[in-house]
Amino acid sequence: MTREEIRAAVLDAIVAVVPGTRQSDIKDETPIRDQLDMDSMDFINFVVELDERLAVAVPESDYGRLATVNGCIEYLARTLAGGPPPVGSGPAGS
Amino acid sequence: MGEFRMPTLGADMVAGTLTEWYKHPGDVVNRGDIIAAVDTDKGSIDVEVFEDGVLERVVVEEGQKVPVGTLLAVIGSGAGAPAPAAAPSPPAAAAQVPPPTPPSAAAPAAPSPSAAPTAAPLPPAHGVRASPLARRLAADLRVDLTGITGSGPGGAIVKEDVEAAAARGGGDRSARMRRAIAAAMAKSNREIPHFYLATTIDLGAASAWLAQWNAAHPPAERLLPAVLLLKATALALLEFPELNARWEQESLQPAAEVHIGMVTSLRGGGLVIPAVHQVNRRTLPELMREVRELVQRARSGTLRSSDLTDGTVTVTSLGDRGADAVFGVIYPPQTALIGFGTPAERPWVVAGQVVPRQVVTASLAADHRASDGHRGGMFLATIARLLQQPEGL
Secondary structure, three states: OOHHHHHHHHHHHHHHHOOOOOHHHOOOOOOHHHHHOOOHHHHHHHHHHHHHHHOOOOOHHHHHHHOOHHHHHHHHHHHHOOOOOOOOOOOOOO | OEEEEOOOOOOOOOEEEEEEEOOOOOOEEOOOOEEEEEEEOOEEEEEEOOOOEEEEEEOOOOOOEEEOOOEEEEEEOOOOOOOOOOOOOOOOOOOOOOOOOOOOOOOOOOOOHHHOOOOOOOOOOOOOOEOHHHHHHHHHHOEOHHHOOOOOHHHOEOHHHHHHHHHHOOOEHHHHHHHHHHHHHHHHHHHOOEEEEEEEEEOHHHHHHHHHHHHOOOHHHOOOHHHHHHHHHHHHHHHOHHHOEEEEOOEEEEOOOOOEEEOEEOOOOOEEOOEEOOHHHOOHHHHHHHHHHHHHHHHHOOEEHHHHHOOOEEEEEOOOOOOOOOOOOOOOOEOEEEEEOOOEEEEEEEOOEEEEEEEEEEEEEEEOOOOOHHHHHHHHHHHHHHHOOHHHO
């Protein structure tokens, strides 16, 4: 899966959780929860959407890696490639 | 013969617009069927019927805004032939409703339409004539049709009228919602003698249990901390029935079940308080599913009337990105509101050692007519005790 395909899946997952969001308005570097005012229920639903679209069950301990769209792409790309998740974490996600 | 009336969908509701009949004269209806949609300041609500029978006569037409308690339809045994629907109302004119003052605290938030308070009848409200497309668009854009002058045939509101109103910002639901919340909360603060208590609860055991559960389950089956807090609150309320009650007609009326109204913020501002039913009887996974569905329904504007009328107590939880503590305003005629701040890691003394621990500040806003500080303190201590044994929740 290419990074562009992963990015598309991430954006689709966000829109599924926060209906009415325009994908073009989502900034890749800004924390997703901050820009869309997502609460903890939204975030866990986002993780569920990623699991359904990409078959990646992100462990709770890695939620922080999903803070931004770029963080999601980085994390998911490595996970789908079978490699270790990237080092470092963003804000807690749950 | 039964009377299907405009229900009270919260202490801050005085009137609603009947936007759609899902059943029609002659149709069989069963208890629990959704038979109509009502538009309120807080969104479109599907309204259930609370008896079996046949919809014999529709009294209020689609588009009419009427006060709480107004007869909407007659439910019969089916012995008689259905009467025709009321004649079409004249074209758009602003419905006449009283200013947004909430019903008396003594007025029940009706568990069933038959128990709904009967408000004094207003002068006849005129229906709003609008195309189906305009109605759907108005719901999507949160535009109040009653404030719009139609430009279509016979003065009917058409899609372009709704779009223009939305562009003007007229009829903005969020502004109406704020006014409704303000009225209800001002009345609560004016009439209910609140007292407040707070305590800090060690979430170490609950957090460890939750992490273990979530590590062993796929995302769709994972739990949020809020679910544990809800369950612990419900179990504690069984020991303090005066906090799971209504104060009506100068007396305490304890509730038979624990239905927790869960404060839910809406995108774009405002809030609703749908009820999670029989919280004390549910397993944690069941509660998680119900909370997830309720939040989804609240935010998509598809709440049912029973979601909004059955709450016996209210819980507000700030989640993981709020403040340390919240001291709420009681939702009348309930007698208590329990608040949970944002869980945070803090220094905590365990066996003489300072260790980092996840803690949460739990607060209680209670009606002093129904309870007192001693009982309130014991109640919060009970929640704290229950959270030390999460496997028992």
